[in-house]
Every structure is written in structure tokens, then in C-alpha cells.
Amino acid sequence: MTDTRTRSSRESILEVKNLVMNYELKDGGMVSAVEDVSFELKKGQSLGLVGESGCGKTSVALTLLQLQAANARVLGGEINLDGINLLELSPEEMRQHRWTDISMVFQGAMNSWNPVYTVGEQIREAMDLHWDPKPTAAEAYEKIVELFNLVGINPEMIERYPHEFSGGMKQRAVIAMALSCDPKVIIADEPTTALDVIVQEQILEELKKIQDELDMSIIYISHDIAVIAEITDLMGVMYAGKLVEIGPTAELFAKPRHPYTWLILSSTPSITGPRRALAPLEGEPPNLLDPPSGCRFHPRCPFATDKCSQEEPPLSEIGEGHMIACWNHEQVPVTLATAEDDSRSANGSQ
Ligand SMILES: Nc1ncnc2c1ncn2[C@@H]1O[C@H](COP(=O)(O)OP(=O)(O)O)[C@@H](O)[C@H]1O
Ligand code: SF4
Ligand SMILES: [Mg+2]
Incomplete structure (x- = not known):
């Protein structure tokens, strides 16, 4: 993990405030995929977004780029990128910011290279569309060589076709493409x-190196909390469309305060610590068409009280840069749970 302290004193690059996004279904139903999500990312910082599949991670990302599905409805909030609220821009204005200021490596993108063009041609096409002015052929070539070197691909591969790339190389090339307009x-x-x-390990290392070299701000999405531990300064935990805990990654790992974070860490094998019996996270994530009242985690939460099913806990600060949404966070033990749950001290400081 990198030096969070120095980075926390830096300028803010992205500020998301109270973002709400629903998907409207044909029958009029609304899927509450992003509910009141707020966070801030500073220049050079990396934020990991974690949470079970379907909790809204991709929906947050697509909304940030204004590339959400046609049935998505942004119902409120702000997305301030370097002082500009992206939600107030026209589609044409947004087009000028997308890729050049904020870009994305899409889930599964390594499988979407067009087989009939070389990888170099496809990156060049993206640069032609977004560089202003368009790069000359020599400038584009020079930039792609630089990007390939950065992501660890031999520049001789520029004129090769996607089928000549291994899976890992295709993914590195996707990262190169996302970096081709020097996004913030x-x-x-x-x-x-x-x-x-x-x-996976090699690419994570590479991403970490690139982030340091370019002093880039990165949002890293994964359902795998171990991956987030390795690469990020800050960790944001999502549950059923809501951000329930966010703070310095090392702090959340050492002392998770939200019951959901505590339980997912308790059910994740320790990377470095001793083996322990893992506490299961019981139950299923809720249906977002009709999310639970009050705190959305209450049907699965071992610390739930009556208040939890009636009132929604706000995201509030409990330490410097550490926010959580829970009425009863003082009840969460300082050590992780185990399967037996009577030997909680087994690995409390992983
Ligand atoms: N276009 C869509 N229409 C309706 N529901 C959607 C659409 N896209 C995603 N969803 C739903 O929104 C929720 C969040 O999905 P997603 O953001 O993909 O989660 P994650 O990336 O965390 O797995 C899920 O319940 C998913 O089924
Ligand atoms: S608010 Fe209540 S139900 Fe929600 S996480 Fe906290 S204790 Fe559990
Ligand atoms: Mg996803």
C-alpha cells in the first residue's frame, strides 16, 4: 500500500456527492442500483470499490463516465471532476471529457478487440477520436510505443492482430488504450x-507501478477484497447499492467498523496471517427492486436492532477520512469473526 498520508493532503480530483441512480424496468419497476453514494478521490490516490456481485459497482463506474444503460435514471447528486459537475454537461460537452479526463477499463474488455484490425490500429482510432488536434501518424506511433512500454508489451506487437496476443497481453493493451488520452x-x-x-499478479504490479509513475488517480473495482488490499490507498465497501464504509485500506483491514465489512473480511482467507476457520456471511444480497427498509443490510446483520429496519443510517465520519453508515458500529468486535465465533481473537489484526 502506498503512502496514504501524503496523498490525503493533496488536491481533490473527483468528488462524488449523494449520487442516486435507478434502472427503470418496462413494467415501471425501479432497480435501486446506486443509492446516495458519496466519496472523494485525490490526485494520485487509488480507491478500491468492493462488494458482492450485483451491489452496484459497475453502475457507479458507468454513471461516472455517463455511459450508463439507456434505462438508467440519474435521480440526483453531483460528479465533480476537477471542479466540473459532469451531470450538468450536455452529451457533446461530456464527450470531450470522456477518455481525455476520465477513462475506463471495462469489465470483460479484453474480449472485445475487433479481430480484423491490429491492436495498434484500434488504439490509434481511439486517439484520433479524442485527441484535439488529432495526432499525426508519427505522434500516434510514438505514443503507442510509450504506452506499450508502460504496460509491459513489446512495441513490436503494435502491428499484430488480437489473436496473436495472450489473454494477459490483451488486457495490458486495453489498459494502454484507456491511458492513451492521459486521463486524470x-x-x-x-x-x-x-x-x-x-x-493477475503481474498486471496488478504493473498497474501499481503505472499509477505511481504517472501519479494517476485510479478507481479499482473488484469483488475480490484481497486484490483491493494489494493495490489501493482507500477502500470503499458497497452493499446493495450503498457505500457502507470507506477509509484508508490499511485501516479498514486492521479494524473494519461496519458489520458487513467485518463479515466479508471474516470470510476472506488471510493473506499473511495464520489460518483460521472462516466465518460465513449468511443469506443472500437483497433484491434491489424492493430493497429492505432502513439499513439495507439489516436482514443479514448480526448486530441489527429495531431501529435498523426503520431508519436509514447516514454515512458519517468516525475517524480521519473514515466514514461508515451504521447505527451500532460500536458493537462490532475489534477482532474478526471465526466460524465458531468464540475464538474471535484468532486473527484480529490481519
Ligand atoms: N440495465 C439494467 N437494467 C436493470 N437492472 C440492471 C441493469 N444493469 C444492472 N442492473 C442491476 O443493477 C444492480 C447493480 O448491478 P451492477 O452495477 O452491475 O453490480 P456489480 O458491478 O457490483 O456486480 C444489479 O441488481 C443488476 O442486476
Ligand atoms: S445499521 Fe444496524 S443493520 Fe445496518 S449494519 Fe449497522 S447494526 Fe447492522
Ligand atoms: Mg460489475
Whole structure:
């Protein structure tokens, strides 16, 4: 993990305030995919967004880029990128910011290279569309060589076709493409999920290196909390469309305060600590068409009280840069739960 302290004194690059986004279904139903999400990212910082599949991570990312599905309805909030609220821009104005100021490595993107063009041609096309003025052929070539070197691809591969790239190389090339307009913020959505563990490790290392070298701000999305631990300064935990805890990654790992964070860490094998019996996270995530009242986690929460099913807990600060949405966070033990749950001290400081 990088030096969060120095980075926390830096200028803010992205500020998301009270973002609300629903998907409207044909029958009039509304899927509450993003509910009152707020966070801030500073220049050079990396934020990991974690949470079970379907909790709204990709929906947040797509809304930030204003690339959400046609049935998505942004019902409120602000997305301030370097002082500009993206939600107030016209589609044409947004087009000028997308890729050049904020870009994204899409979930599964490594499988969407067009097989009939070389990878270099496809990156060049993206640069032609978004650079102003368009790059000359020589400038584009020079930039792609620089990007390939940065992401660890031999520049000789520029004129090769996607089928000549391995899975890991295709994913590196996707990252190169996302970097081709020198964005201020990059969002990487499950960028290593489809890859085998060794390639995943290499790409994570590479991303960390690139982030440091370019002093880039990155939002890293993964359902795998171990991946987030390795690469990010800040961690944001989402549950059923809501951000329930956010703070310095090391602090959340050492002392998770939200019951959901506590339970997912308790059900994740420790990377470095001793083996322990893992506490299961029981129950299923709720249906977002009709989310639970009050705190959305209350049907699965071991600390729930009557108030939890009636009143929604606000996201409030409990330490410097550490926010949580829970009425009863003082009840959460300082050590992780185990399967037996009577030997909670087994690994409380992983
Ligand atoms: N276009 C859509 N229309 C309706 N529901 C959607 C649409 N896209 C995603 N969803 C729903 O929104 C919720 C959040 O999805 P998503 O953002 O993809 O979650 P994650 O990336 O965390 O897995 C899920 O319940 C998903 O089924
Ligand atoms: S508010 Fe209540 S139900 Fe929600 S996480 Fe906290 S204790 Fe559990
Ligand atoms: Mg997703």
C-alpha cells in the first residue's frame, strides 16, 4: 500500500456527492442500483470499490463516465471532476471529457478487440477520436510505443492482430488504450478477474507501478477484497447499492467498523496471517427492486436492532477520512469473526 498520508493532503480530483441512480424496468419497476453514494478521490490516490456481485459497482463506474444503460435514471447528486459537475454537461460537452479526463477499463474488455484490425490500429482510432488536434501518424506511433512500454508489451506487437496476443497481453493493451488520452482519473472494472492468478499478479504490479509513475488517480473495482488490499490507498465497501464504509485500506483491514465489512473480511482467507476457520456471511444480497427498509443490510446483520429496519443510517465520519453508515458500529468486535465465533481473537489484526 502506498503512502496514504501524503496523498490525503493533496488536491481533490473527483468528488462524488449523494449520487442516486435507478434502472427503470418496462413494467415501471425501479432497480435501486446506486443509492446516495458519496466519496472523494485525490490526485494520485487509488480507491478500491468492493462488494458482492450485483451491489452496484459497475453502475457507479458507468454513471461516472455517463455511459450508463439507456434505462438508467440519474435521480440526483453531483460528479465533480476537477471542479466540473459532469451531470450538468450536455452529451457533446461530456464527450470531450470522456477518455481525455476520465477513462475506463471495462469489465470483460479484453474480449472485445475487433479481430480484423491490429491492436495498434484500434488504439490509434481511439486517439484520433479524442485527441484535439488529432495526432499525426508519427505522434500516434510514438505514443503507442510509450504506452506499450508502460504496460509491459513489446512495441513490436503494435502491428499484430488480437489473436496473436495472450489473454494477459490483451488486457495490458486495453489498459494502454484507456491511458492513451492521459486521463486524470481511470476506472478499472474487474481488470484481472478473467486471468489466471500469476498473470493477475503481474498486471496488478504493473498497474501499481503505472499509477505511481504517472501519479494517476485510479478507481479499482473488484469483488475480490484481497486484490483491493494489494493495490489501493482507500477502500470503499458497497452493499446493495450503498457505500457502507470507506477509509484508508490499511485501516479498514486492521479494524473494519461496519458489520458487513467485518463479515466479508471474516470470510476472506488471510493473506499473511495464520489460518483460521472462516466465518460465513449468511443469506443472500437483497433484491434491489424492493430493497429492505432502513439499513439495507439489516436482514443479514448480526448486530441489527429495531431501529435498523426503520431508519436509514447516514454515512458519517468516525475517524480521519473514515466514514461508515451504521447505527451500532460500536458493537462490532475489534477482532474478526471465526466460524465458531468464540475464538474471535484468532486473527484480529490481519
Ligand atoms: N440495465 C439494467 N437494467 C436493470 N437492472 C440492471 C441493469 N444493469 C444492472 N442492473 C442491476 O443493477 C444492480 C447493480 O448491478 P451492477 O452495477 O452491475 O453490480 P456489480 O458491478 O457490483 O456486480 C444489479 O441488481 C443488476 O442486476
Ligand atoms: S445499521 Fe444496524 S443493520 Fe445496518 S449494519 Fe449497522 S447494526 Fe447492522
Ligand atoms: Mg460489475
